[in-house]
Amino acid sequence: MVKFETYLSTSLILSLFSFKSICSAEVFQLNSQNFDQITSQYELVFVNFYADWCRFSQILSPVFEEAYSTILKEFPEPNRVLFGKVDCENQGSLAAKFHISKYPTLKVFINNKVGKREYRGQRSVEAITNHIRDLLKDPVKPISTHEDHNNIEEKKGAIIGYFNVPPATTNEYVTFRKVATDLKGDCNFYWVTGEPSISHLQAGKQNFIIFKPSRVRPGEQDIIYPGTLQSYDEFSTWSTDKCIPLVREITFENAEELTEEGLPFLILFHAPEDRQSVDTYTNIVHRELYSESSNINFLTADGHKFAHPLHHLGKTLKDLPLIAIDSFRHMYLFPNFNDINISGKLKQFIQDLHSGKLHREFHFGPDPANDDKDNSNDNQIITSPPESTFKKLAPSRNRYTLLVKDEL
Numbered sequence: 001m002v003k004f005e006t007y008l009s010t011s012l013i014l015s016l017f018s019f020k021s022i023c024s025a026e027v028f029q030l031n032s033q034n035f036d037q038i039t040s041q042y043e044l045v046f047v048n049f050y051a052d053w054c055r056f057s058q059i060l061s062p063v064f065e066e067a068y069s070t071i072l073k074e075f076p077e078p079n080r081v082l083f084g085k086v087d088c089e090n091q092g093s094l095a096a097k098f099h100i101s102k103y104p105t106l107k108v109f110i111n112n113k114v115g116k117r118e119y120r121g122q123r124s125v126e127a128i129t130n131h132i133r134d135l136l137k138d139p140v141k142p143i144s145t146h147e148d149h150n151n152i153e154e155k156k157g158a159i160i161g162y163f164n165v166p167p168a169t170t171n172e173y174v175t176f177r178k179v180a181t182d183l184k185g186d187c188n189f190y191w192v193t194g195e196p197s198i199s200h201l202q203a204g205k206q207n208f209i210i211f212k213p214s215r216v217r218p219g220e221q222d223i224i225y226p227g228t229l230q231s232y233d234e235f236s237t238w239s240t241d242k243c244i245p246l247v248r249e250i251t252f253e254n255a256e257e258l259t260e261e262g263l264p265f266l267i268l269f270h271a272p273e274d275r276q277s278v279d280t281y282t283n284i285v286h287r288e289l290y291s292e293s294s295n296i297n298f299l300t301a302d303g304h305k306f307a308h309p310l311h312h313l314g315k316t317l318k319d320l321p322l323i324a325i326d327s328f329r330h331m332y333l334f335p336n337f338n339d340i341n342i343s344g345k346l347k348q349f350i351q352d353l354h355s356g357k358l359h360r361e362f363h364f365g366p367d368p369a370n371d372d373k374d375n376s377n378d379n380q381i382i383t384s385p386p387e388s389t390f391k392k393l394a395p396s397r398n399r400y401t402l403l404v405k406d407e408l
């Protein structure tokens, strides 16, 4: 019954915007005229950017439709969820607007905002429906006491709101929930339904919010949000800064999306139990390299999992920790990890990549200006730097039709 009504309202919208009448849950054809209007009407719109001639797009099409039917059965409420598609061949401006560089690209729009992460999971009905189901869950979990807060130990950071009135009724909570929706992939959001902690009350706070770093960054203190929830922008900026760290761990799961950010990698390879070099590296990045963050991604990698790139650099597990740049063309080794604490060294290493010096020196030996005691014979035999290994973790031609054939 409910389902029938949804179909009815979907077809009403369809006839309003595309002048077509359709009687089942067909994936909605989006174009530059209707795009904003449609995405602003739904809590979640899942969009398939495709091209008819692309083989992977053709394979996806029926799967996408079936996933949509399944999702609509579960979430029949009006304005909750819509699956749409953009034919990139005749909607070039939309494709350009959303930086589509491969087909098919699946993007989620929540509250009319494009999600930072595109869908990269399996293209099966089950995987897609699981993903969308997960996104439609409430992004804020209630916890009942302050003690529970202390027990939160997760891989992601957490943002915890203490509200002294039933939160659902306040504008503050609406802001909190909105930011939680935006950042749910990067942080977990909680609200405490019970008593706040004594120490926070003594600090004179009524409603307050805490960022609790993930257990991946042990020893870091909780941080209290200094602003108010009157402003979405203010809270969103603060939360983004806390939840998306300057230094991130690369794993096989996130490698593809990290490569697609298009910036070279500065990677610390470390033994899994070695937290100290991770801390040192993280501190140096925050202290000295913040200004480079638009030029390079700061990453850490478990050297046991990523033994292959080490091997490529002519190194083994015994050589950990070590630092290298992967420019997606070549890899360059930071000569001596122990120099990490020498102010300016790591920054110079990055600047040498951007100036082309690293590459030049590999081919032609040390630059003449550098002609001093530092010039040992280290480089003399090497005629070409090792090729990039992380390039291979970028989106694959076995899954996508890539539009830009060049290297990243």
Ligand SMILES: *[C@@H]1O[C@H](CO)[C@@H](O)[C@H](O)[C@H]1NC(C)=O
Pocket (backbone or CB within 6 Å): 280, 337, 338, 339, 340, 341
């Ligand atoms: C760098 O400095 C940190 C903290 O000052 C220290 O813990 C670490 O051992 C130093 N690392 C090296 C390689 O010198």
